[in-house]
Amino acid sequence: MKSSKEPSVGPDANSSRDHAQHAKARIGIDLGGTKIEVICLEPSGNVSYQKRFSTPRGSYPRLLETLAEAIQLADPEPDPRLMKPIGIGTPGAVSKKTGLMKNCNTTELNHQNLAADLSQLVSRDVKIANDADCFALSEAVDGAGQDHSCVFGGILGTGVGGGIAINQALLAGPNAIAGEWGHNALPFDRLRPDYDFPWTRGRPCYCGRTDCIETWLSGDGVTKSYETLTGERLTAAEIFDNSNRTEATQKTFDQYSQLCALALSTIINVIDPDIIVLGGGLSKTPGLCQAIKSQWAHYVFSDQVATSIACARHGDASGVRGAAWLWPAEHNGA
Numbered sequence: 001m002k003s004s005k006e007p008s009v010g011p012d013a014n015s016s017r018d019h020a021q022h023a024k025a026r027i028g029i030d031l032g033g034t035k036i037e038v039i040c041l042e043p044s045g046n047v048s049y050q051k052r053f054s055t056p057r058g059s060y061p062r063l064l065e066t067l068a069e070a071i072q073l074a075d076p077e078p079d080p081r082l083m084k085p086i087g088i089g090t091p092g093a094v095s096k097k098t099g100l101m102k103n104c105n106t107t108e109l110n111h112q113n114l115a116a117d118l119s120q121l122v123s124r125d126v127k128i129a130n131d132a133d134c135f136a137l138s139e140a141v142d143g144a145g146q147d148h149s150c151v152f153g154g155i156l157g158t159g160v161g162g163g164i165a166i167n168q169a170l171l172a173g174p175n176a177i178a179g180e181w182g183h184n185a186l187p188f189d190r191l192r193p194d195y196d197f198p199w200t201r202g203r204p205c206y207c208g209r210t211d212c213i214e215t216w217l218s219g220d221g222v223t224k225s226y227e228t229l230t231g232e233r234l235t236a237a238e239i240f241d242n243s244n245r246t247e248a249t250q251k252t253f254d255q256y257s258q259l260c261a262l263a264l265s266t267i268i269n270v271i272d273p274d275i276i277v278l279g280g281g282l283s284k285t286p287g288l289c290q291a292i293k294s295q296w297a298h299y300v301f302s303d304q305v306a307t308s309i310a311c312a313r314h315g316d317a318s319g320v321r322g323a324a325w326l327w328p329a330e331h332n333g334a
């Protein structure tokens with residue numbers, strides 16, 4: 001999902017603007033490579049406005065204009081003191097070294113100061129965070145993890161990413177890579193010795209290493225695993241379609257849940273979250289959470305595993321909701 005990430009940027013809590021004067025809602029923007037989704041999120045968690053736009057490609061000024069127009073439509077508030085603050089979630093990141101965007105699949109964003117440029121254009125406060133962090137924050141604030149103090153949000157989709165929220169705030173360490181587990185190596189040496197594993201290890205990853213968690217737990221990883229068994233190339237959604245289970249699809253599912261348990265055990269061993277919330281397309285596979293839970297006791301360094309595991313409550317909307325939640329309650333008088 002991402003190769004690195006940085007914490008949210010933009011005017012901080014001590015910004016000269018009077019946050020208490022902001023309207024009570026926030027604006028969340030999910031800025032993707034093909035679409036831009038904009039919501040107004042009320043303090044109650046209700047979405048009072050929602051609209052999608054196509055992401056204009058090839059021109060940073062055009063992208064800024066589109067964002068500005070989208071914000072104006074969502075909140076045509078003329079009084080600067082009442083304007084809603086903006087949170088943006090994107091697959092890219094903000095370089096801690098330069099303050100500029102990097103690693104964006106919307107490549108015209110790279111090397112730009114999006115938060116400052118947009119803030120100036122729309123006269124509002126803007127925060128930006130990685131989309132996997134937004135997912136974790138959303139599920140921690142009012143999603144599947146809302147009753148837990150330490151939430152690990154793991155994305156299982158085109159890529160494998162993650163974020164950590166503690167007491168409903170993102171954890172951002174000095175390297176701003178908290179929760180980034182997709183490019184750790186799968187500890188295959190710890191795989192249950194009685195588990196039949198006919199797949200060849202040593203899968204290359206685009207990051208230059210081999211057997212990154214992402215190479216096995218992403219959608220493409222599932223496609224490869226199934227292809228090894230059958231010679232047939234299907235999408236992960238087709239392989240994990242419950243109505244079409246065969247011996248090979250079941251074997252691929254068993255392998256997938258086993259490797260998820262193995263990979264997640266390393267998260268539990270290090271940060272011991274209260275709950276693991278899974279998002280992304282593959283997290284919707286029926287029975288996955290239960291299958292993982294049935295296996296992870298083999299891998300966690302503990303006499304019991306009391307960790308909860310659940311699918312995202314807000315599904316695909318978690319990213320845009322988490323972007324809005326980058327502005328916590330105290331900033332809007334809620």
Ligand SMILES: [Zn+2]
Nearest residue numbers: 183205207212
């Ligand atoms: Zn990798």
